[in-house]
Amino acid sequence: MFDIYLPIAELSMNLLVLLGMGGAVGFLSGMFGVGGGFLMTPLLIFSGIPPAVAVATEANQIVASSVSGALAQWRRGNVDIKMGTVLLIGGMIGAVFGVQLVKLLREAGQVDLIISLSYVTFLGVIGSLMLIESVRAIRRSRAGKPVPARRPGQHNWIHGLPFKMRFKRSKLYISAIPPLMIGTFVGLLAAIMGVGGGFIMVPAMIYLLRVPTSVVVGTSLFQIIFVTAMVTILHSATNQTVDVILALVLMIGGVIGAQFGARAGQNLKGEQLRALLAIMVIGVCLRMLFGLVIQPDELFSIGPALGGH
């Protein structure tokens, strides 16, 4: 009845199901304050969208969600443009390499495997770390002990690196190399996994660069807009895997879902939210892992011959 034909994915899917998926992930991302790419891309893959199309299309959707997220942060003055730009330069480099890598992997027939493996690795590590950290925090708050505040101004190995730059908004004077490297890594992930990469960038900025928590989310979102935009354009130009119709449906669902999610999230404590998110992250990781480990019903697969023309 409400089936919609997706011209690039080359299949038809139920419009309400797609809107529901966009809405559900939007709800969760609004509730937890995360981008949601790491949930949406696996969900698209599980529902039969070719992984390469899922990754590129999700990058396109994240452009929309990060624009509205970054604007809200910008109004509160929570964006460090200089830091964001350094991260962004790295992100562009990572995106270029990532998209080329996807192209080579598609020709070799290994793109699905590498996407799944990346998800299993990153979601597994991040999910476990988050779960451990949030369970500790919950225990501590139950025991009545105050959550220890981080002491700013601590020096670590990063302060020994050259090419120092002054980041006024972040009140930092550090080398440009670490943000450049973090940006490159996140750009690579954006191209291969169809994620914004906030789940890597936010902890990296807090723990490695010691950027004040207030500007971390805004700066990360600022960088994500440009990197996912770059990834979208590069995937279109190189792999023709961006399905704008699918992206548009997901955007609509996502915007609506995020509104309700943000309200629902206000009633939950930070550490409880993190524990819930960690459980979901681990859930997606395990689902991906099962797909790799369990013997498939059909060992064979067919695909169009790419490259060599």
Place this chain on the structure above:
Amino acid sequence: MARLNIVLALLAFLATGFSGAVQAAKIVEKIESDISSRNIAIESNFTGSRIVVFGTIEHSRQSESEIGLYDIAVVIRGPKRTIITRRKSKVAGIWINQDAHTFANAPGFYAVMSNRPLPDIAKQKVLDEYGLGFHSLDFKPVDSGSAELLPVDLAEFREAAVRIKQKEGLYNYDPTGVVFVGRTLFRATVDLPANVPVGIYASDVYLLRKGKVLSHNRSNLTINKQGFERFVFSAAFDYPLIYGILAVIIAVTAGLLASAMTRRD
């Protein structure tokens, strides 16, 4: 409306069939056919389509279809593609695509229908000659240079490709798909799934008697993406850079709109 047109066309064929039979008994049988629609548009609401191949046996010598003097096979072939068949093997506990064979000339769509099972109609040699049945598909193995092509292995990969295409609804064999209507008319129904590839299709109808092809008739069918779907698809492949930039502009606009709508606080 479409149904009515088919009925009218069938009636017209019926009339010519009758007049043909009256003329002379010596004249060789000939088959005429057409497709219910020669253009199929894939639009946003496309969930597949059904086409009817119908026609008539001119100068038919049988007084009624039950006599079973003739056999008819209908083949619909989609545009040929080069495909890669891959096989997964377990490596370090996970299933990984390992062996692969490339086949040229694999039709993107292939449906064969007959009034009784193909092996009963003609010998394999005849079936192969006219491309009737999965066995006669002329998949051409392309030597990738890296792996040696073992015949046993190759057959397994070929069968797998056909099996997967069947599961996707792109390859079909219906041994009772051709139905005789009255003395000279026949019809065959083909379902095209939503994932049907675009391009020019050929519908071949073969009239057989005692294992020999008496007559053959071909009609063409075009399947194309239409309207917005066509625009999106051709933009993505013909102007990929502009398409990507537009995709970003759409997303940025959507993001701005969303933030404008929600900024009520």
